[in-house]
Amino acid sequence: MKKFIAIVVAIVAFVPFYSCDKEETSTEHYLILKFKFDPTQARLNNLGQPTAVPVGHAAQSPVFNTISSHYVEMAPNANTQLGQGTVLYHAPETTAGGTTAIDFSQAKIVAQDEVFLKIPLKQVTAGTYQWMRVSLSYQNYGITVRHSGADYQGTLASFVGFNTYITNHSIGNTFFTVNGNRSQGYWAFALNDFPYSxxxxxxxxATTVPNPLAATSPIPAGSCVVTGQFAVPLQISGNESKDVVVTLSLSTNHSFEWIDSTPDGKYEPSAGETVVDMGLRGLLPTYVK
Structure with missing residues (x-):
């Protein structure tokens, strides 16, 4: 009996060490992508150069709620053509609307600092990456609208992907039925406290899509592949001992732009002012390893 008890004690004493050792060897590390919205970041044009709001136009820096992306890629250098880098994400598409389009019903929509993408680092091609490419597809943000001399707060849903198939979507309790494809630049708006949409x-x-690599690595017309450079190239070995968190900081600096026909710098649809540009104004990727 004493011998039996001694054996049991020995087994129990061994199990915790065995379990810990197994847990350590099975630890998985990930590449994690998050978004950040920055109204103070440089306002860039399609070539990635600083630009001002054109004469006759006005713009405001919207307050972002959420965003979605259609495509994410890391590029080793400035000559890497679109699609030839390491593709991290490609959202579901559909031909339900007739032509190929982003399937909005399956879009992953996140707020600032929420995880948009999390994939095992061992699935990411090892290498050194200088550039990030992010094809944005959906934005949801707050803007100020003027009517009859008073300012009102509202929410805008902005679809900037190359083509999006939408059955329906909503802004708060306001629903929009589409049941079809909508090309880049479709938008819907609802006041926050009044029944208007x-x-x-x-x-x-007209949608601005900053691409500093336009001369060496262009993007297709009508796409929304915003391109940005790491300050220090990101190196992936596949043997990382911790997660790699990449933050995609997007410039919202006067990114909502309209023809200011009044002109007073206020967005006033009832005066015939129309939206001309909803493109993000630059991408600054950073990482923590």
Whole structure:
């Protein structure tokens, strides 16, 4: 009996060490992507150069609620063509609307600092990456609207992807039924405290998509692949001992732009002022290893 008890004690004493050892060897590390919205970041044009609001236009820096992306890629250098880098994410698409489009019903929509993407680092191609490319597809943010001399707060849903199939979408308790494809620049708006809503379409080709690599690695017209450079290249070995967290800081600096026909710097749809640009104004990727 004493011998039996001694054996049991020995087994019990061994189990915790065995369990800990097993847990340590099975630890998984991840590449994690998050978004950040910065109204103080540089306001860039399509070539990635600083730009001001054009004469005759006005703009405001919206207060972002959420965002979604259609495509994420890391590029080793400035000559890496779109699609030839390491593709981290490609959202579901559909032909339900006739032509290929982003399937909005399956879009992953996140707020600032929420995890958008989390993949095992062992699935990421090892290498050194200088650039991030992010194809943005959906934005939801607060803006100020003027009507009859008074300012009101509202929420705008902005679809900036190349083409999006939408059955329906909502802003608070306001629902919009579409049941079709909408090209880049479709938007819908609802006042926060009053029963008013509207929708429209920005002009084709008017959405700003900053790409500092336009000369060496262009993007297709109508896409929303915003490109940004790491201050220090990101190195992935596949043998990292901790997670790698990449933050994609997007410039919201006067990113909501309209024709200011009044002109007073106030967005006033009832005076015939129309939206012309809802593109993000730059990307600054950073990482923590």
């Amino acid at each position: 509207s929708s429209g379409q920005a002009p084709a080709g």
